Amino acid sequence: MGKLCADQLIGKLVALLREADPDKFDDAVAQAKNQLTAEQKQMKRTDLEKLFDAQIATLKNRGVPEQIVEILQSQKDQVVKKASEMTIGDGNIPFLPVIKPAYLGYYGLMSMARNGLKEGYTYLNPVEVTDQVETPDGLYYIYDVEDGSSMRGKSPEAAEKIFKQQKRSGLTAAEVVNLCVVTDVLSRHYVWATGSRCKSAGGVPNVGPGFGGRPGLGWGHVGDSVDRWGSASCGSR
Secondary structure, eight states: OOOOOHHHHHHHHHHHHHHSOHHHHHHHHHHHHHHHHHHHHHHHHHHHHHHHHHHHHHHHHTTOOHHHHHHHHTTHHHHHHHHHTSOOOTTOEEEEEEOOHHHHHHHHHHTTOEETTEEOEEOSOGGGEEESSOOOSSSEEEEEEBOSGGGTTOOHHHHHHHHHHHTOEEOOHHHHHHHHHHSOGGGTOEEEOTTEEETTTOOEEEEEEOGGGOEEEEEEOTTOOOTTEEEOEESBO
16 A cells, blocks of 8 residues: 555544544554654665575585684664664664674685675785774674675765765775675676775776686775776764
8 A cells, every 4th residue: 555645644643633532633643653653764774684584594605614603693672773873874783793804804705795696705915904994803793885886987986085074984905895795796897995095006906807707805996996896885883
């Protein structure tokens, strides 16, 4: 059943008012609003719980070690609670688990990234990667994640200026790799990791097309702009 238009809603309310006790109407409206608000919050929480479970299922399917999955899974209540109290951007991912390279290394993480059925590969020397932003210790979640779609065609340099204005943070190389593990972002576009840099090259890590169409962790120049590339970001960590 579709939503009522304003005229239809007014008509129904007027019909109810004719039958209602005027002295009780204001209280009834307030209680109805409270009930609707509670129902909407519960629906939002249910949707977030389903997303959380789906992400955990993906990690298991990718072969993430059981101990790591258990630690991430133990954060469910706090992650869902935090996300349920946030305003999530339209089309953004409410939250995303992040496995830092200290646990599986970039080689291990990229082997779980997918572009269709093609597995990821690491072309970049992991010791060259340095983060420009501070990230939590251990296994953590990022929130209000935009996968780079809105930044397609913009250079990392230009995207960083926009993120600063928006008070958002570019994702690190590890966070972008995790994005490519948990979601199908690579089926739509490739991703810059503007939250990181390559020490010797002075470039920006990215996940893009490698040899044979395999998704590859590599790097590009901060001023490069390509239509099918976008810088991903998050609202918080």
